[in-house]
Amino acid sequence: MKGHPLSYSSLPFSSLLGSSSLPGTSVSAPHPLAPYGWDAEWEAEFAPYAAQGLLPGRVVRVDRGQCDVVTADGTVRADTEFVTPRDPLKVICTGDWAVVDPAGGDPRYVRAYLPRRTSFVRSTSSKRSEGQILAANVDHSIIAVSLAAELDLGRIERFLALGWESGGQPVVVLTKADLVPDAATLAHLVQDVETAAPGVQVLTVSAASGQGVDVLAAVVSNGTSVLLGQSGAGKSTLANALAGADVMEVQAIRDVDGKGRHTTTTRNLLPLPAGGVLIDTPGLRGVGLWDAETGVGQVFAEIEELAEDCRFHDCAHTAEPGCAVLAAVEDGTLPERRLDSYRKLIRENQRIVAKTDLLAPRGAAARMAAEDGGGARGGGDQAGARALSSGGSGLWGAAGRSWLSAQFPAPLRTLSAVSEFRQPGRPRGSTMEA
Numbered sequence: 001m002k003g004h005p006l007s008y009s010s011l012p013f014s015s016l017l018g019s020s021s022l023p024g025t026s027v028s029a030p031h032p033l034a035p036y037g038w039d040a041e042w043e044a045e046f047a048p049y050a051a052q053g054l055l056p057g058r059v060v061r062v063d064r065g066q067c068d069v070v071t072a073d074g075t076v077r078a079d080t081e082f083v084t085p086r087d088p089l090k091v092i093c094t095g096d097w098a099v100v101d102p103a104g105g106d107p108r109y110v111r112a113y114l115p116r117r118t119s120f121v122r123s124t125s126s127k128r129s130e131g132q133i134l135a136a137n138v139d140h141s142i143i144a145v146s147l148a149a150e151l152d153l154g155r156i157e158r159f160l161a162l163g164w165e166s167g168g169q170p171v172v173v174l175t176k177a178d179l180v181p182d183a184a185t186l187a188h189l190v191q192d193v194e195t196a197a198p199g200v201q202v203l204t205v206s207a208a209s210g211q212g213v214d215v216l217a218a219v220v221s222n223g224t225s226v227l228l229g230q231s232g233a234g235k236s237t238l239a240n241a242l243a244g245a246d247v248m249e250v251q252a253i254r255d256v257d258g259k260g261r262h263t264t265t266t267r268n269l270l271p272l273p274a275g276g277v278l279i280d281t282p283g284l285r286g287v288g289l290w291d292a293e294t295g296v297g298q299v300f301a302e303i304e305e306l307a308e309d310c311r312f313h314d315c316a317h318t319a320e321p322g323c324a325v326l327a328a329v330e331d332g333t334l335p336e337r338r339l340d341s342y343r344k345l346i347r348e349n350q351r352i353v354a355k356t357d358l359l360a361p362r363g364a365a366a367r368m369a370a371e372d373g374g375g376a377r378g379g380g381d382q383a384g385a386r387a388l389s390s391g392g393s394g395l396w397g398a399a400g401r402s403w404l405s406a407q408f409p410a411p412l413r414t415l416s417a418v419s420e421f422r423q424p425g426r427p428r429g430s431t432m433e434a
């Protein structure tokens, strides 16, 4: 990352409270954080902190126990100690709206972050079945898939399930289209991906030739988008094309095996010149589902629709008489691969949900905080407690929440949430993904 195209170092904090908070003003200058997605709703949620003289800012990068937060006063380097609880889903993340100390303190701390509207979460590839948040407050999950390698539709479906579950709109971008010069071949590949992605836009782009970049630019010009995919897929190259500047480092893939070199090691948020905000992320080797039942259902929407015509309400579509899904496979309207993939992801999701439910006593604090806005930093101020909640959609399924409500009366839940946040020992170091 070579610095930000936009900087507000010359703007005083007072301008932040300016136009939109003054009653009766009709002509208003754009808010200095508007290019980063700041809106009236964020402003309203931030009001209790503004009253304490704290600054709002968007997290553009998190690394080594600190983060870069873009505020109306420019980019601030702040310590993340208070927003790095044990629960990895609640650790502050690129895309969060942070509550930062005013100038003067050394170090300056992030005191809290505003409740997330959406969050892209996967389970880590390790066996610990922990969730990991990859980006906060995203409107579009851009799944970047290289056309230079063989397409893995199952992998795309897995990304899409998490994309839907995040609460944003997923989009598939097939990169390096210049490497598939034959138009008919390209059309076939797109068609294959489209069958795996109902309700999802599938774009082909080439950063090398510029083909399709304008269409993607239009998609990302609204709200916040996160670029996700394997190392070497061309995410940073696209980020640079969209940003109109070489802000992200790019490296050739390895000759030996054609794999990427994990060039990007932190998640970086960039404001785009044509509007919109983009988060470039490190390449992912794998993405495990994370309580993504709804997301899986959306990826396989046509199967769920067919299932409504099965004779039995709880049909497993294996050998049941009157199964509409098997009939569709039989007559060729539903590819068998889709059904196999659907079953596989449903099973995987059930496994991860079962595992995390077993871990419930430890995970309970996380759930309750997500549920009732609990969680607090040491000082115990109420606004801080509220803001530490990360109750965005997609973190926990409805089943998890009702389990929790049944186990704990509300006051106890709040207490446990507080102790969860007081745990010492935060992970430090690079956020390079596995």
Ligand SMILES: Nc1nc2c(ncn2[C@@H]2O[C@H](COP(=O)(O)OP(=O)(O)OP(=O)(O)O)[C@@H](O)[C@H]2O)c(=O)[nH]1
Residues within 6 Å of the ligand: 175, 176, 177, 178, 179, 205, 206, 207, 208, 209, 229, 230, 231, 232, 233, 234, 235, 236, 237, 238, 249, 250, 251, 252, 253, 260, 261, 262, 263, 264, 265, 281, 282, 283, 284
């Ligand atoms: N032919 C061709 N090569 C491309 C295109 N886009 C990217 N590349 C190449 O692909 C390689 C990897 O690109 P990156 O942008 O670094 O990939 P990345 O997805 O950011 O990789 P990580 O940061 O490791 O996750 C580089 O050599 C790029 O030049 C394209 O449109 N066409």
Ligand SMILES: [Mg+2]
Residues within 6 Å of the ligand: 235, 236, 237, 248, 249, 250, 263, 264, 280, 281, 282, 283
């Ligand atoms: Mg990169």
Ligand SMILES: [Zn+2]
Residues within 6 Å of the ligand: 307, 310, 311, 315, 316, 317, 318, 320, 322, 323, 324, 325, 326
């Ligand atoms: Zn059936």
